[in-house]
Amino acid sequence: MPTILPPSNQFGDAFYGGAVTGGGDVAGPFYFAWINAGEAFGPQHHVMHEFIFSFELDQSEGNFASLNIEIENPGVGGLLRPGRKLRCWFAWFNPETEEIEPLFTGRLVAVPTNLQSRVVSLQFTAQPDDFDAAKAEIAAEIRAYGLPYWDPVFVDESHEEDPDAVLEAIPKLWHVDRLTLETTLSDILVGEDGVVAFEEGEAFDDGLDVQLNDAPLDAVEVDATVTWKQSHVGTIDMGGYFFEGRIDGLASEWPKPGGSLSGGYSVVSASFVGYRINLTQVNITYVYENKEKEPTDGDLMSHNESYSGVPRGDLRFATRTKVTQANPEDGQGYEVDLARVGISVGQGLGRAKASLVLGYGANRDWEERLTFTVHSDLQPVLRAGNDARVTERIVISGRDVVEFGLLGSTATSYFRWPRGDVSVRHLILRAVARLKLGGRVVNVTWGCTFARATEFTCRKSAALADKRLQGGYAIGKIIAYKMAGNGDSGVFDGSVTIGCTVGLGNAIVEVAGDPTYVEEGYVTRPYQMYENSVIAIGANDVGYSPPIIVPNDDGLIFPLTKRQVVLREQTIKEALPGPEDQEPPSTVFEVIGGPQPEQTNRPGAQIDALIAKAEVEAQRAAERAGRDIVYFEMELKAIDKGKFTTESTVKVQNLVLPKQYDLTTAEVALLPGLVGPGDQFLPPTVS
Amino acid sequence: MPLPAEKTLLVLDGMGVPLYSARGLTQTLTPIQGQSVVRRTINGTPRDLSLPVAKKYDSTISCTDLAPPASDNIWAGRIVVVHCVAELSRALAASPSRQVVPGSEITEGNFVRYRPILTMMIVEAPSLTMEEYTARRSWSMKLTEV
Numbered sequence: 040m041p042t043i044l045p046p047s048n049q050f051g052d053a054f055y056g057g058a059v060t061g062g063g064d065v066a067g068p069f070y071f072a073w074i075n076a077g078e079a080f081g082p083q084h085h086v087m088h089e090f091i092f093s094f095e096l097d098q099s100e101g102n103f104a105s106l107n108i109e110i111e112n113p114g115v116g117g118l119l120r121p122g123r124k125l126r127c128w129f130a131w132f133n134p135e136t137e138e139i140e141p142l143f144t145g146r147l148v149a150v151p152t153n154l155q156s157r158v159v160s161l162q163f164t165a166q167p168d169d170f171d172a173a174k175a176e177i178a179a180e181i182r183a184y185g186l187p188y189w190d191p192v193f194v195d196e197s198h199e200e201d202p203d204a205v206l207e208a209i210p211k212l213w214h215v216d217r218l219t220l221e222t223t224l225s226d227i228l229v230g231e232d233g234v235v236a237f238e239e240g241e242a243f244d245d246g247l248d249v250q251l252n253d254a255p256l257d258a259v260e261v262d263a264t265v266t267w268k269q270s271h272v273g274t275i276d277m278g279g280y281f282f283e284g285r286i287d288g289l290a291s292e293w294p295k296p297g298g299s300l301s302g303g304y305s306v307v308s309a310s311f312v313g314y315r316i317n318l319t320q321v322n323i324t325y326v327y328e329n330k331e332k333e334p335t336d337g338d339l340m341s342h343n344e345s346y347s348g349v350p351r352g353d354l355r356f357a358t359r360t361k362v363t364q365a366n367p368e369d370g371q372g373y374e375v376d377l378a379r380v381g382i383s384v385g386q387g388l389g390r391a392k393a394s395l396v397l398g399y400g401a402n403r404d405w406e407e408r409l410t411f412t413v414h415s416d417l418q419p420v421l422r423a424g425n426d427a428r429v430t431e432r433i434v435i436s437g438r439d440v441v442e443f444g445l446l447g448s449t450a451t452s453y454f455r456w457p458r459g460d461v462s463v464r465h466l467i468l469r470a471v472a473r474l475k476l477g478g479r480v481v482n483v484t485w486g487c488t489f490a491r492a493t494e495f496t497c498r499k500s501a502a503l504a505d506k507r508l509q510g511g512y513a514i515g516k517i518i519a520y521k522m523a524g525n526g527d528s529g530v531f532d533g534s535v536t537i538g539c540t541v542g543l544g545n546a547i548v549e550v551a552g553d554p555t556y557v558e559e560g561y562v563t564r565p566y567q568m569y570e571n572s573v574i575a576i577g578a579n580d581v582g583y584s585p586p587i588i589v590p591n592d593d594g595l596i597f598p599l600t601k602r603q604v605v606l607r608e609q610t611i612k613e614a615l616p617g618p619e620d621q622e623p624p625s626t627v628f629e630v631i632g633g634p635q636p637e638q639t640n641r642p643g644a645q646i647d648a649l650i651a652k653a654e655v656e657a658q659r660a661a662e663r664a665g666r667d668i669v670y671f672e673m674e675l676k677a678i679d680k681g682k683f684t685t686e687s688t689v690k691v692q693n694l695v696l697p698k699q700y701d702l703t704t705a706e707v708a709l710l711p712g713l714v715g716p717g718d719q720f721l722p723p724t725v726s
Numbered sequence: 727m728p729l730p731a732e733k734t735l736l737v738l739d740g741m742g743v744p745l746y747s748a749r750g751l752t753q754t755l756t757p758i759q760g761q762s763v764v765r766r767t768i769n770g771t772p773r774d775l776s777l778p779v780a781k782k783y784d785s786t787i788s789c790t791d792l793a794p795p796a797s798d799n800i801w802a803g804r805i806v807v808v809h810c811v812a813e814l815s816r817a818l819a820a821s822p823s824r825q826v827v828p829g830s831e832i833t834e835g836n837f838v839r840y841r842p843i844l845t846m847m848i849v850e851a852p853s854l855t856m857e858e859y860t861a862r863r864s865w866s867m868k869l870t871e872v
Contacts, residue, residue, distance in 0.1 A: 090773050525768070
């Protein structure tokens with residue numbers, strides 16, 4: 040019997056290189072055309088290039104749509120022929136619209152290995168050649184949009200260009216359209232392209248399935264840390280200093296320009312100008328008046344002498360003075376020279392003026408840690424076991440925010456400032472993205488006609504009204520769908536699975552909060568801080584209160600001043616052990632010329648005693664002064680070391696999730712046969 | 727065409743047909759299972775996926791007579807050439823698909839019927855049933871075309 044080639048099939052032996060006869064099947068209601076890349080669907084594709092016995096077209100969220108077909112083996116000259124077309128259009132005649140509508144386009148995934156069989160299976164995938172480039176382009180747009188959905192602070196350097204990294208805070212998945220091969224992002228809870236609604240009775244009786252996944256994700260804990268080096272370079276004028284005493288040691292040890300000091304300091308400039316001084320001013324005053332009523336001849340009647348000054352030169356002073364002393368032989372007065380022995384004190388006695396300008400290079404490690412937990416507002420979901428809540432944890436270390444250019448090098452907080460506040464929002468949105476996915480705990484699957492199944496995409500939601508569902512209704516994002524056909528059985532149908540959240544459907548209420556820093560209106564955030572405020576972010580389904588952060592630091596404010604860094608500054612004079620308790624030199628003075636005083640009770644002797652005493656005191660003072668070593672001590676705050684850690688927490692309102700499936704309603708419809716009059720439940724009878 | 731001496735048109739070359747063992751036999755010619763592999767496409771078109779080499783026949787020969795068949799040491803796998811009793815019919819203009827038993831063609835109008843010669847393999851060795859009092863022996867054998 041001759042092979043029947045329907046008029047619409049233009050491909051016969053020539054298409055397959057003459058190896059197989061028969062060409063394709065009659066075209067319609069299904070159409071399959073091998074194509075080259077880039078061919079738009081058109082009338083030239085209203086053909087049937089293969090004998091397809093069955094097909095299955097499915098897609099799940101985040102994945103490419105795939106088409107699996109069983110065809111009659113076209114022979115060796117078919118599938119493996121060099122230059123063979125590897126892409127296809129798959130379409131059908133929609134009886135409702137009376138149009139030939141495309142269902143799928145894609146490329147062959149792999150050549151089948153069972154080529155010896157009469158029936159071979161082929162798999163096609165709706166993956167565009169430029170998928171990676173398309174993802175990269177979308178990711179670049181998201182990065183360009185930036186905060187709060189994309190915060191490079193919390194992106195590892197190795198993933199900066201990774202397109203999937205942009206979805207950390209965005210609850211969406213990649214989607215490729217099975218007809219246009221356009222790459223987009225699709226929300227995980229609500230379809231962007233509308234809702235495919237099924238009324239009561241539209242879903243197949245069998246095939247309705249409601250699955251409760253494992254316990255919903257109840258909370259996400261976030262522990263985020265940013266670090267930076269607080270650094271600043273500057274100078275501190277420490278002012279002038281004055282020292283007096285034995286300053287030789289101080290002079291040699293005074294900081295020198297260019298030197299370095301511990302704690303992160305260096306010497307920018309320093310001066311120490313000292314000069315030797317005769318330290319002790321000697322004041323000697325002698326006043327004598329002879330009070331005797333009957334003075335003896337030769338008695339000294341009066342003597343006034345004073346000396347006041349600082350010993351000069353070699354600190355040896357000698358003055359001569361004359362005293363009138365009565366000559367006991369003739370009672371005539373005569374002058375006597377008195378020479379005083381110079382008081383010599385040690386070397387190094389001096390005074391000095393000093394100055395000091397320090398340079399500093401602060402280089403301190405700072406770490407700011409932010410922790411918070413975001414809970415979901417969920418319906419109560421029975422769990423097996425101990426009802427322990429499921430919590431996920433995000434621990435993330437951000438980049439050095441100073442190196443990243445987001446913070447001045449002298450800052451003591453990151454999260455407190457506007458840029459840091461946006462990072463807080465970003466971190467919250469990361470938790471929200473995970474909670475949204477984890478809140479989709481109910482999967483509802485049902486079967487439907489093939490015609491309805493052609494409406495499904497993973498960018499849509501689907502809704503089902505069915506009294507068998509709790510609450511009689513379910514709506515959710517399409518997470519998977521399938522449409523299939525089998526020529527042998529004649530069954531052409533479809534199915535869909537939606538993911539439903541079990542939220543409470545509440546709303547976030549924003550609250551201004553109470554100002555805590557100054558009166559309202561004086562300054563704005565971040566200088567003004569508010570308690571109990573609630574700011575809605577993201578899709579306005581979560582709110583938070585910006586944290587009130589008090590940095591844990593040592594109070595240094597750059598540029599530094601002397602007052603900030605000096606812990607202690609002290610000039611110390613330390614007396615060397617010396618001959619304080621020793622007897623003064625035996626020879627205090629020497630009388631030059633004239634008779635020596637022989638009697639201690641003579642006025643001259645008394646004068647002599649006064650002189651001797653004063654000089655002894657002067658000598659002692661000078662010697663003490665010469666023995667005092669001057670020290671100068673200064674203690675500064677170290678600024679080159681130390682690690683400061685500030686920990687803060689954020690109050691986050693519960694994430695509001697839509698109520699896509701109601702587990703709380705008491706209304707549960709029962710299967711037919713179990714419902715008696717008045718919708719009363721009829722317990723099954725045991726025969 | 728007169729009956730052969732064995733009183734039957736059946737010839738089993740490689741086995742033989744004893745006298746009075748095959749009178750009134752019944753022979754079936756059934757296309758083998760592999761001959762019918764038909765799938766229907768999604769557009770409703772049936773497609774024959776059978777291999778051309780699968781266009782073969784199975785045959786069952788059964789009879790009740792007074793003598794047993796020559797079944798001694800005849801087991802499944804034995805190749806016999808069967809001059810069939812069952813007939814095939816073809817269009818007058820067509821060629822026969824099998825070798826024709828000489829003298830078996832009968833033309834009636836635009837059709838010719840004939841008895842084919844089939845090379846067959848015994849797939850079930852002859853089974854025997856003996857009725858002692860009536861001395862009737864029933865047997866059957868299954869073959870498949872090689």
